[in-house]
Amino acid sequence: MVKLQNSIRENNVLLVLSEIINNPGLSRARIAENIGLNKATISEIVKRLMHDHYVIETGIGESSSAGGRKPILLEVNKQAGVSISFDIRYDQISYMINSLDGEIIHKESQNIELNKNNICSIISKIVKDYEKGMENTPFGITGIAIAIHGIVHNNKITFTPYYDLDQIDLASVLEQELSIPVYIENEANLSALAESTFDSDYSNLISVSIHTGIGAGVIIDSELYRGFEGRSGEIGHTTLYPNGIECPCGNSGCFEQYCSHKALMKNYRTIKSDKSLEVSDLIEGYYLNDIETVNLLKEFAVNLGIGLSNIMGTFCPQVLFINSEILFEIPELFNTIKLQVEKTVSKNIPMRLSALGENASLYGGSILAIQNFLQVDSLDFSFLK
Template identity: 25%
Template sequence: MRARNLAVVLATIHRSGPHTRAALAERTGLTKTTVSSLVSDLLEAGVVTESGAVRGGERGRPGVAVSLSGHRVAALGLEINIDYLAACVVDLTRAVRLRRTRPADNRNSDPARILSGVRNLVKEITAEAEADGLRVIGAALAVPGTVEGGVVRSAPHLGWRDVRVADLVDLPFTIDNEANLAALGELWFGSRETDFLYVSGEIGIGAGVVVEGTVFRGTFGLAGELGHVVVVPDGPTCRCGGRGCLEVYAGQDALLGELASVGELVGRLESGDPRALEACERAGHALGVALTSAVHLLDPGRIVLGGIFAPLYRWLEGPVSEGLGARLGQMRGTPPALVVSATGADAAVLGAAGSIIQQIIAEPAQLLGL
């Protein structure tokens, strides 16, 4: 019962902002004595703080506001991508305290080597966090593949199959698909809309379906494999074994061609390079075809383009919007809003850290040892 009440009080503060102890008692239905005891536990654990005077004390007198604390407890987000490793430390107020990115060539990689690099990154960034007075409570890892029970079942671009990473760090630890965590990153750190389709453009193309603030995963956790929606039935062979998949036309490799980076592609686009413009036109057209199917199936009110699609958005927006409008036709009045991600390349690593923050809020007793 005490664990449940701790969660109720912390969730109330998280959801609706600072409150006096008296106001918390009124909002939660708990007695003032119980709330006072619970707040004392949360203060000791470092997840809340008391400061300032606000109206809401007994008989109208100013009371002390209880709010989330960003000074002692934090979460660690990690990401293994095709060409980098990333980590960030986020405190309970969702402020990003530390962020690190390491370039790396992770294609068809040795899992042991990559995981060793992640461990080194974890040691470095957690040491910095501790030096700043932060206690890292847990960690989550985003990977570009399908995940089941701490095992990366398939990550084709990494060249991984059935790789266990559950013992990666000496912290409470979870692992999830990159696109799902990126969608949650957008939810918690970006637009904060509660219903949308998030499209993650990388070498592969994934999608996260957010419904009422929750990611829809499907029966086997494989929902959102947008990159393998067929856009040209007799098109080139895809890595998955199919033909004409979206990834073949709009994935990072297709967009870059011989170019070395997305930054170089943006430079070419800004200078009006015909080949770069043609690549984005072709990718946008294919993306519009795939998203038309997604709209018919899911009926999202908003589509968010993230990953490498974020810096390329101004060149993709036109062909994607035109493709959606032309194909949806009379079956749907106004196409869903098409917007650029507010979190950009950081979406997945932020979503990973945010998922731990959510766990702390939901189960403070278990995660904080209260």
């Protein structure tokens, strides 16, 4: 019985903490009203959370129409600690530092070829450099999340087509070196988690990331769907054209061999016979109405629409978000994609370019780390939009 009572008490603490995190600026009375606990219990829990540095009082609210004392408002103690999230591509590392309420403190990217021999030392240096300024905070660095462009299962990288990080136990090595919890997750999954956390209107959504490869994060009933051994959402390796271009995964005709940014740039450099061309040249060529560039991008958009139709028809989400540098720069291509999708899938399913952009996976990483640190089931950061 004592164990059960303790469990209920801890559940109540987490309920109150979740309410304060997801609805900053609430009073004790409003929290009691929202979650159905009496005011005395709420006051006791808030006192404990303040003592333990999780919550702070931030100001005075307006009194009710009946008068009386003005309420004291509460927020999570965002300066008590931070999360650090990383996005690891084969040729770039990006990282973001967030306070406990999701607010960005710092963001940076470095272009560098990453592999199993240098990844741990690079991450460790970034973390240790920042950790020096966290000595006087209650919690310091509360967690590290790492977005991987590949398959992740049980916090371990099991397959990466463009680098060799599946050959090391990255989380274990870093945790031993830094004594900080490390969470490894697929990049598209973290992007989907971010979209869900920043837009609470949708409980079923898909977030498609188009970079070196193509991946999809799937949210079903407000939960991240990982599938068997973390293999859900590997749409980049579904077949777009049977017996087509060979893929590093061992198959041929894979979706990402036609619609990833890497494939697009390879084709662009080929038709222009210039290996030095960059994404900026591609975009400039489109807006200069270069016929070869325009045709290439139209073909890219049609193929992308075909591939997205397959996943939308399979999951039938409430909304599909797309994260693509090319589409951000040339949004009119998005209309071509939508027209292609609408040929086979209901027009009632909205498609949107991600408002989070290149920060989506990093935001998702911070959310994952913060959720684990605070032991809350879900976060709602829609107030930050």
